[in-house]
Amino acid sequence: MFDTVTSARALMGLSLAFHIGFTALGIGLPLLLLLAEGIGLKTGNPLYREMARRWSRVAALLFAVGAVSGTVLSFEFGLLWSRWMEFSGEIIGFTFALEGFAFFTEAIFLGIYIYGWERLSPVAHWLCTIPITVASAFSAFFVISANAWMNQPRGFELVNGQVSDINPWRVMFNPATPYQTTHGTLAAYVAAGFAVAGVYAWAMLRGDRSEYNRRALVLALAVAAVATPLQIVSGDLSARFLARNQPQKFAAMEGQFKTEKGAPLRIGGWVDVNARETRYAIEIPKALSFLGYEDFNAEVRGLDDFAQDEIPEPRLVHYPFQVMVAAGFFMLFVAAWFFVNLWRTRSVRPGRWLLYAILAASPMGFIAIEAGWFVTEFGRQPWIVWQVMRTSEGATPREGVWVLLIVFSLAYAALTAGLLMLLLRWRPHLFEPRRRFPEVPRVT
């Protein structure tokens, strides 16, 4: 079967891709809960409380899967990457320890929130959403800063292979941290906003334009509409940071093989690794030099200019990057369309095409997140810790990793199947007040 390093990489990538899908909602949904329940409290409109109640059910489910898949990652650091952890643990472990506190806070208040609808006063109940929202954003910050360290390892000295002089602040606030944490955390709000909006767009397409669905749609898209432009701006900053600090990754993202002054921006295209060029792309002259360095004639280093055993595989980086950017602009377009429409008609009456567009955008946030992480992770290769430790040096000495790869692939398939069976039968858009909550009147 596959060798240890290949299996470990595949399993790590699969596990992370699985985890991030849930945690994006784990970070984004609490903000939506905070807003929905808060608006409900402020306006007295019971629809919002019901909205929060429904979302909290699915939040509980997704959080649990997020927590178990996160545990898988923690074990995999040892099962798959023991030598990497032996080296990095004392450097970045501290970051994860702080994350542990964020997890605790999040899990505690989530437990109180989900199970406390009848036990707490409405205001106390709403207050619980604040620590959940804040703690989930902090967990993202801490874990992404650990990843940023893998890209820009700082805050330690290496003497004869021995780590010394560790400075945990410089580790946590390494040069990549501000860019990656901002971009990586905002992404969750984009994704959650569009995902939730999709549910209600779908309900409207099926003819159910109740006030409940309209309000839920506006709220979800409002969050997405604020986050998406910020996300694109921060993505641009990330790219410029990479141009200067991880030029190999930047070149791979852009399909730039030759070092070039006034390099064009290549959109799409086919990365021909044999001919060492990117063909059939839409080329915008000099735009890449400008985007990377604010100068139309700046020199962009190409992949051929670097040591050939220190560059990533460009196909694994260029295509995901195109997907992320395309998804980002598509979502921006849909959010703008919706709010222009709202402003022009002074009412929530999206037409069919707009609803289809929202439906199409609803998985885009997740797609962009997965694609973006592929850019980051594949683009770092062949390093597990950039220019310090190779991925192959970080793997476990154990042989049986391919067994784990198979077993956990099956486990993820089973979890996903179960989840789909649960969620596809769930009807969050049908507003039917239940007998147990007589204080919520029916609104038609």
Add this chain to the structure above:
Amino acid sequence: MSLEILAAGVVMAGLIAYAMFGGADFGGGVWTALASGPRGARQREAIFQAMGPVWETNHVWLILVLVTLWTAFPTAFAYLFTALFVPLSIALLGIVFRGAAFAYRHFGASEGTELPATGLVFSVASILTPLFMGFAIGAVAGGRIEVEDGNVVSGYVSPWVQPFALACGLIAVAICGFLTACYMTARTDGALREDFRRRALASSVVLGGLTTAAIAIAYWNAEAFWDRLSAPGPIVVMLLAVAGGIASLIVLWRGLWPLVPPVAAGTVALVIAAWGAAQYPYFILPSERISDVAANDTTLRFFLVALPIGSLILVPSLVLLYWTFSENTDPARRTTARGRAQR
């Protein structure tokens, strides 16, 4: 006291907390599988309701142990996850399926979209996880993990397929079952409480028997551990654990319900502490001392300073959580109890 000893104390404390809180959730699976008698369904339901709000928080203790290992004992972490590749992988699968099955079942119950077999998966996974974690702990104490020049040289199975380690696995399951049964006596009453009382008494006897057997097995199968166990410190802790066990029997027998959970939790803490005391100053018996596998002092200092600061947020929040959900969870009584939980 040196920094690494303090950090090792944190690992120990985290494990104890994980056993006291998380252990009871695994025990929930044990008694879901063994629910019987005319009130079988009510037993299951009461456990299910009691676990709901707290299991995810309880699970974070494990994460705390792991991140402490990464930060303070990265070398030990690498050794353990290499040497115990097989049992830890299986325990991980158990954790995944236990958690997912519980969450799916809960969502299904509240939304009327139940999936088949989640109860079964939940039970099986809840038993497998402590069993294999117990094997792993037994391997650490049993002295069969071999490290040479910073490389693990023992095989996939030899450290843990040993009588002593296997006994530790059973002890772990017994601990979980014992804790759940004890905790549930304080959250039920009437006939249901009697059911849990009988289960608690039975499991305390089983636990006592298994620990005694494990000590006897250690004599010929875990020599290093046996040697250290007979030092004065560990003996004192062990005697305290025995006293705790007797006290649990008494409070259960006399029906002093509010005392049952703390006494049971204390007993379990002492059993684990006895193991810890016997290990000291070794992290992995027989060769790796705590100081051999610890991180550098800067990291340890940062970690040990962050810990109490974080606890300032953590402890009051934990108290709030347990206080909010400390009431009777018997489904037959919940209709009258303050605030029916969600359904």
